[in-house]
Amino acid sequence: MLYLIPTPIGNLEDITLRALRILKEVGLILAEDTRTSKKLLAHYEIDTPLRSYHAHNEHAVTASLASQMEAGATIALISDAGTPGISDPGFLLARECVRRGIRVECLPGPTAFVPALAASGLPCDKFHFEGFLPHKKGRATRIEYLAALPYTFVLYESPHRLLKCLNQLAEACGPERQACVARELTKIHEELRTDTLEALITYYSDPARVKGEIVVVVEGKK
Ligand code: SAM
Secondary structure (H helix, E strand, O other): OEEEOOEOOOOOOOOOHHHHHHHHHOOEEEEOOHHHHHHHHHHOOOOOOEEEOOOOOHHHHHHHHHHHHHOOOOEEEEOOOEOOOOOOOOHHHHHHHHHHOOOEEEOOOOOOHHHHHHHOOOOOOOEEEEEEOOOOOOHHHHHHHHHOOOOEEEEEEOHHHHHHHHHHHHHHHOOOOEEEEEEOOOOOOOEEEEEEHHHHHHHHOOHHHOOOOEEEEEOOOO
């Protein structure tokens, strides 16, 4: 079978007891970046064999991994941080296993958008998860689509594009729309700031304030 195992998004304590046990018990761990995952596994004294599985080889190796599982292997997939498949490799392997009738289990655990959404103070009863916007082609169209949604939406954004993103959102949604920038979640310098898009643009115009990993949560259209 295939286990999808969420791993910490910053704080090493954010891994479940079951995740640690399964990572010890499986025959093989597939990791997005084996160097990153080696640090996590060494911290928890897990010496299960590790192989890389990432955006550049997933198309080539998915079928043979599924065949290994059909033949009886139990494999765990982890990404660099958070839940595999959420803006990370995982979908292709899960789909192939489901197609072949191989059992897939995803453990509950860390993912960046849930704490950002829940702590933003913006409505979280209904929401849209967008993940990363396209960098160039199709970006403006996508933002127009998001701006019209009647419920909260969530984006992943890199620090060097945050200001551009906030400006584009303000243009499409209006400067008074509420949003939250959640930075460095679970880490020492965690910061969540909920305000109008206009106020967030002013605050994050200082490049010294834009560091680390970022989730942007935006209120839906009223
Ligand atoms: N699989 C991950 C998950 O479940 O959230 C997402 C991986 S995606 C490649 C990385 C992006 O997630 C970052 O660019 C950032 O937008 C967001 N992210 C990851 N860790 C974060 C953190 N500690 N604080 C804020 N955002 C984070």
